[in-house]
Amino acid sequence: MGSAAPSVVTIYLSLVEDYDREEYLRAGGEEPSPRSKVLIRFESRPPDEAGFYMPDDGELPRIFVYRSGFAEDPLHRAIDVARAATDPLGELIALSHELGHHELVLRGHGTGIFDRDRPIESYTEEAGAWFLARELLAKRGFVDWTEFDRRAEHSLKTYEEGLGLASDVTGAIRERSKALLTAAG
Numbered sequence: 505m506g507s508a509a510p511s512v513v514t515i516y517l518s519l520v521e522d523y524d525r526e527e528y529l530r531a532g533g534e535e536p537s538p539r540s541k542v543l544i545r546f547e548s549r550p551p552d553e554a555g556f557y558m559p560d561d562g563e564l565p566r567i568f569v570y571r572s573g574f575a576e577d578p579l580h581r582a583i584d585v586a587r588a589a590t591d592p593l594g595e596l597i598a599l600s601h602e603l604g605h606h607e608l609v610l611r612g613h614g615t616g617i618f619d620r621d622r623p624i625e626s627y628t629e630e631a632g633a634w635f636l637a638r639e640l641l642a643k644r645g646f647v648d649w650t651e652f653d654r655r656a657e658h659s660l661k662t663y664e665e666g667l668g669l670a671s672d673v674t675g676a677i678r679e680r681s682k683a684l685l686t687a688a689g
């Protein structure tokens with residue numbers, strides 16, 4: 505009996521189960537929910553965006569996963585929507601990145617707020633969120649690293665250009681972020 509890698513869908517659903525506040529409450533979890541829990545919501549996709557993280561701003565932290573053509577449904581249960589994904593790999597990578605932002609905030613390494621006027625800090629959080637996304641997925645036996653890297657590099661390149669940063673600057677930021685988060689554990 506070999507041990508096959510868990511499927512993308514299995515990993516996707518396990519992340520939703522572990523982090524979604526609704527699943528926590530359904531399983532009998534009590535209020536207030538632990539800080540690790542987030543509201544995971546689906547929305548129809550705007551062009552060029554896969555997801556969005558909104559830190560705790562007096563309400564609960566929220567993650568939006570964007571899906572093209574998702575019909576507006578305020579009562580949707582995230583895990584059921586995730587289970588029905590036609591692009592589970594793309595959505596899993598998007599969710600893991602937004603959870604990376606969430607983990608940065610939880611660990612005191614970020615604000616979760618993108619600020620164009622603070623390009624170094626903003627890029628640092630993007631790089632850190634991808635680093636922690638990798639960690640979250642690796643722990644769960646994820647194997648589709650080619651696609652993960654393609655999407656991460658594309659996203660980071662878009663931020664590099666949008667923030668007007670030189671590639672040697674972003675390279676140094678990425679190395680520093682990785683060293684910091686590796687040391688912090």
Ligand SMILES: [Zn+2]
Pocket residue numbers: 601605630633
């Ligand atoms: Zn991001």
